[in-house]
Amino acid sequence: MNGGTRRAVDVAVVGGGQCGLAMSRALSQRAVDHVVIERGEVANAWRTERWDSLRLLTPNWMCRLPGQPYDGDDPDGYMGAADVAAFLARYAERVRAPLVTRTAVRRVAPGTSGGYFVGTDRADWHCRAVVLASGACSRPVVPRLAADLPPSVAQWTARDYRRPADLAPGGVLVVGASATGLQLALELRRSGRPVWLATGEHVRMPRVYRGRDVQWWMLASGVLDQRIEAMDDPLRARRLPSPQLVGSDSRATLDLNAVQREGVEVCGRLAGVRGKQALFSGSLRNVCALADLKMNRLLDGFDAWARAQGRDGEFGPVERFEPTAVAAAPRLGIELGSEVRSIVWATGYRPDFGWLDLPAVFDRRGELRHDRGVVAAPGLYVLGLPFLRRRKSSFIHGAEDDVRELATHLFAHLDRAAAAQPCVAAAAGFDTRRASC
Amino acid sequence: MTNPAPTRRADNGVNVDALLTARAALTDAPDGARFKWRATSQWVNGTHSRATVDGFYGLGEEQRHRRSWEFDSDHPEIFASADNGATPVEYVLVGLAGCLSAGIAAVAQNRNIQLHSVRATLEAGMDLQGVLGIDERVRNGFDGIRVHYEIDADATPEQIAALVAQSQKRSAVFDIVANPTDVTVTSSKA
Numbered sequence: 001m002n003g004g005t006r007r008a009v010d011v012a013v014v015g016g017g018q019c020g021l022a023m024s025r026a027l028s029q030r031a032v033d034h035v036v037i038e039r040g041e042v043a044n045a046w047r048t049e050r051w052d053s054l055r056l057l058t059p060n061w062m063c064r065l066p067g068q069p070y071d072g073d074d075p076d077g078y079m080g081a082a083d084v085a086a087f088l089a090r091y092a093e094r095v096r097a098p099l100v101t102r103t104a105v106r107r108v109a110p111g112t113s114g115g116y117f118v119g120t121d122r123a124d125w126h127c128r129a130v131v132l133a134s135g136a137c138s139r140p141v142v143p144r145l146a147a148d149l150p151p152s153v154a155q156w157t158a159r160d161y162r163r164p165a166d167l168a169p170g171g172v173l174v175v176g177a178s179a180t181g182l183q184l185a186l187e188l189r190r191s192g193r194p195v196w197l198a199t200g201e202h203v204r205m206p207r208v209y210r211g212r213d214v215q216w217w218m219l220a221s222g223v224l225d226q227r228i229e230a231m232d233d234p235l236r237a238r239r240l241p242s243p244q245l246v247g248s249d250s251r252a253t254l255d256l257n258a259v260q261r262e263g264v265e266v267c268g269r270l271a272g273v274r275g276k277q278a279l280f281s282g283s284l285r286n287v288c289a290l291a292d293l294k295m296n297r298l299l300d301g302f303d304a305w306a307r308a309q310g311r312d313g314e315f316g317p318v319e320r321f322e323p324t325a326v327a328a329a330p331r332l333g334i335e336l337g338s339e340v341r342s343i344v345w346a347t348g349y350r351p352d353f354g355w356l357d358l359p360a361v362f363d364r365r366g367e368l369r370h371d372r373g374v375v376a377a378p379g380l381y382v383l384g385l386p387f388l389r390r391r392k393s394s395f396i397h398g399a400e401d402d403v404r405e406l407a408t409h410l411f412a413h414l415d416r417a418a419a420a421q422p423c424v425a426a427a428a429g430f431d432t433r434r435a436s437c
Numbered sequence: 438m439t440n441p442a443p444t445r446r447a448d449n450g451v452n453v454d455a456l457l458t459a460r461a462a463l464t465d466a467p468d469g470a471r472f473k474w475r476a477t478s479q480w481v482n483g484t485h486s487r488a489t490v491d492g493f494y495g496l497g498e499e500q501r502h503r504r505s506w507e508f509d510s511d512h513p514e515i516f517a518s519a520d521n522g523a524t525p526v527e528y529v530l531v532g533l534a535g536c537l538s539a540g541i542a543a544v545a546q547n548r549n550i551q552l553h554s555v556r557a558t559l560e561a562g563m564d565l566q567g568v569l570g571i572d573e574r575v576r577n578g579f580d581g582i583r584v585h586y587e588i589d590a591d592a593t594p595e596q597i598a599a600l601v602a603q604s605q606k607r608s609a610v611f612d613i614v615a616n617p618t619d620v621t622v623t624s625s626k627a
Contacts, residue, residue, distance in 0.1 A: 201606075272617040282615035286605040293599050329581065364467070 005123045009035050010414060012118045013131040014105050016042045016097065018088060019383035020133035022066050022399040025095040026407040032414065034127075036097050037120060039104040043088035045135055050081040052163045053187055055247035057179055058215045058395060065091055066400045076213070078247020084396070105134075109357040114417070115379065128417045129379035129410055132368075136385045136394050138352035142345045143175075148273040152337035156344045158184065164191035170341030171195070173278065173334065175270050177202040178241035181346035182254050186246075188344070189264045196334060197259060199284060200269035203243040204291040204324070205298060207253045210306075210315035214245070221305035223298070224392040225401075228372060231387075238387045241348060256288065256324045267331050277333045278340065288324035296320065351385060373406045379413050381406050447551035447591070449542045456543060469496045485511040485521045526579070530559040533610045537584065540604030550596060553589040582614065 011027055013020045016038030027034045038044060056063065061075035063084070068091050079087065092099060100122070107119040111126050118125040140157035149155065154168055158180045164187055174185040177199040189195040205214050218224045231237040246254040256266050268281035299320070306312050334340055353368055361376050363369050369376040372389045383402055384394055392398030463470040472495035478488040491505040509522025523531070534557045545552050561582045567575035588597050605611050 268615075271615075274617065279617050283605065283611070286602055286611075289598065290602045290606065293595065293602060296595065 006126065007035075007123065008126045009033050010127060011035075011129045011131060011410070012037060012108075012116070012125050012127045013133055014108070014118070015133035015135060015384075016088075016092065016099055016101065017045065017133060017135055017384070018043075018065060018091075018396045019135075019399045019403065020131070021088060021092050021095060021097050022403040023131050023133060023383060023407060024097040025066055026403050028095065028097075030407075030411060032411070034098060035125060036099045037103050037105055037118070037125075038099055038101045041085075041089075041101055042092045042097075042099065043085040045137060046081045046085040046088065049137070049159050051158065051161050051184070053183070054081050055079060056084065056396075057242065057245045057247060058397070059213050059247070062215060062219065062395070062397050063087060064397050064400075066403065068094065076251075077249070105355050107355050107357050128414055129381070131406075131410070132351075132353065132356070132375070132380070132382040133384055134351065134353075136351050137349035139350050140345060141348045141350055143270070143347060145270070145273050146343075146345065149278075149343065150276055150337050153340060154342045156342060158344065158346045159349075161344055164188050164193070167193075167342045167344075169193070171339045172342045172344060173198060173270075173340045174344045174346055176200070176241070176346035176348065177244065177256065177266075178346060178348070179243060179245050179254070181344075182244050182256075182259055183246050184344055184346055185264045186254070186259050186262060189259070189262050194339070195264045196331070196340070197256075197264050197266050198268065198270040198278075198280060199256065199266055199287060200281070201287050202241060202256075202291050204255050204295045205243050205245065206255075206295075206319070206321060207245060207251050209299060209302060210317065210319060212315060213251070214243075217302045219392075221302055223301070224390065224395070224398070226391045228387050228389055234387070237391075238385070240386070253321075255321075257322060260325060265331065266326070267334070273336070276336045276338075278336050279333050280331060282330075282332065284330045285326050288326055292323050351382075373402060374409055379410075379417065381410060447546060447549045449546045449552045451543045451546040453543065453546045456547075471495075481509075481521070482519075483511070484516070484518045485509065487522075526561065526563065529579075529614065530561060530582070533582065533584065533608075533614060534559055536608045536610035537586075537601075537604050540608050541586070541588070541600050544600050544603045544607075545590065545592075548596070548600070550600065551591040553591075554587075555590075556587045558585045558587075559583070579614075 010032050011034035013023050013027075013034060013036045016036050020036050020038070021042070024034065024036050041047060055078040058078070059075065060072055060077050060079055061070050063070050063079060100120075103120045103122045105118060105120050107117070108130055109117045109119075111117045115126060115128045116130045118127060118130060137159075140159045142155075142157060146155060156167070161184060167188070171194040172185075172188045173196045174181050174188065175198040177197060181197060185195050185197045207214060209217055215224075228234050228237065244255050246252070252258070260266055266284065268284035269287070270278060271281040272279040299318075303318055306315060351368070353362075356362075356368075358377055358380070361369055361380065368382060370382055373382050373385075375382055382388070383406065384399065386394045388394070389402050389405065390398060393402050472493065474493050476488050476490045478486050480486050486509075488508045488510065489505055490502065490508070492499060492501050494500065508528065510525045510528060511521040512518035512524055513520045538555055538557055541555055542552060559582065561579040563579050564572075564575045566572040567577040586597075586601050588600070590597060590600075592600070
């Protein structure tokens with residue numbers, strides 16, 4: 001509160017990234033009074049929490065939002081983080097999002113007479129519905145064993161890391177074989193350092209398959225539109241690491257074979273720390289076999305789709321790739337402090353809803369309870385989490401379908417709330433200078 | 438997922454429905470999922486010991502096997518032992534094979550793949566210079582374990598490879614041998 005003003009709106013959207021802005025557009029189209037609260041500037045995470053060389057894993061033509069196709073001149077290229085931020089800033093202007101920037105949400109709690117209280121460091125709101133669009137990558141996940149590391153090893157997360165020159169000279173252990181882990185391992189190796197890559201389960205795919213970007217195949221064949229309710233193991237589907245991909249001008253494939261060719265030493269999953277030794281799992285061969293099998297099933301699916309569509313002739317010949325090379329005796333341990341001077345944790349992210357003062361919406365593990373974005377509290381929604389509704393939910397172009405469906409749910413909620421309680425804001429004694437009810 | 442409903446159910450003797458029910462139940466009641474496995478061992482003579490397994494703890498209470506199981510361990514005669522049972526390190530291979538094969542059967546059942554035969558051959562290398570204290574640089578235990586599965590099943594080679602891979606991913610003994618485990622050994626005077 002801090003003596004700030006209190007206002008009433010129908011909907012508060014927390015976060016001014018692709019999902020928050022796309023939801024804002026949907027709300028504006030229905031003339032729903034709302035506010036988009038952004039802790040920094042639009043696309044804050046893209047501006048401040050990404051490493052220098054990052055480029056999107058999807059080609060530019062896929063970078064589109066409701067009412068905003070890609071309109072640049074490099075459809076097959078891959079945007080950097082600054083380009084994405086600029087794209088989103090243009091979108092915010094175009095949809096005239098009612099943004100309140102540089103305002104951090106401190107607390108979301110049940111309102112005194114229904115609806116929600118949204119407290120920030122600048123002002124407070126009272127609203128009928130809240131849309132959580134603060135992103136899936138708020139908090140880097142670092143395994144507990146990080147606490148056992150000797151102080152002689154500098155620890156970085158993918159969120160803090162910017163460029164190789166920031167790291168102390170000497171060896172680097174990169175933990176995690178997602179897109180992030182492989183990209184950082186490779187650029188650190190190219191900076192002249194010895195690099196080890198701790199590799200657990202991972203997702204392997206070629207950048208280009210039969211002449212088309214693999215993301216084109218994923219979209220065209222329906223993989224990206226797969227729905228969470230069709231998955232055998234939804235929990236696992238949502239926790240899948242990002243596929244080993246990099247956006248580059250050469251459209252080169254980034255996989256374990258590629259990083260090994262440049263001298264990165266691939267080890268098993270980081271399994272423990274004993275004194276100054278980091279220990280790697282003996283499961284490397286199996287996680288590589290699993291990833292190769294899954295990649296081949298994915299490619300089989302693309303080929304079957306192309307045949308079924310009668311489009312086989314449009315593409316290059318069917319390709320299969322070399323199995324992942326695994327050393328005859330993969331390393332099971334490494335000396336921390338001497339061999340390894342720095343560790344980069346590329347072990348994933350979790351959203352951060354620490355400011356959500358609604359205990360009932362969290363499960364036993366502290367994760368948000370929701371059914372495909374409809375949170376377990378009336379009028380509360382979440383967007384942009386991995387596989388929220390579809391495989392593409394956390395992609396920029398994935399915002400469109402999820403926003404459309406969740407906005408429909410939200411409108412129905414507002415209609416019900418309006419019927420039950422004609423004027424929440426007036427009842428709560430808030431400033432109703434805008435006709436929100 | 439999108440395959441048409443199979444006309445014939447595979448039967449590998451695994452009650453997958455019970456496993457899936459247990460998985461769902463233990464997701465909601467995590468305390469029941471905390472098991473304790475136990476064994477007792479009595480030294481007989483020389484390198485010969487006899488271990489007994491009968492009780493364990495799980496689903497919130499003490500449990501018993503259908504009957505007690507006994508395991509003799511000893512060393513072979515070339516070690517000047519009486520060879521009254523398998524060598525302890527061989528029991529590790531027995532445990533690994535039992536765990537992986539059980540997993541293969543369960544995964545195959547869940548994927549509706551009929552198994553006809555599942556034969557595992559295991560081999561672990563070990564340099565005795567470690568246990569004998571000849572060379573400090575040599576570890577006591579295995580320098581690696583090789584497992585080969587020969588599987589006859591109504592499935593493609595890729596599906597069989599996927600069964601074996603998935604079984605490793607979910608195997609307790611694979612995890613125990615492939616990853617570090619904290620071990621506490623105490624003693625008292627009887």
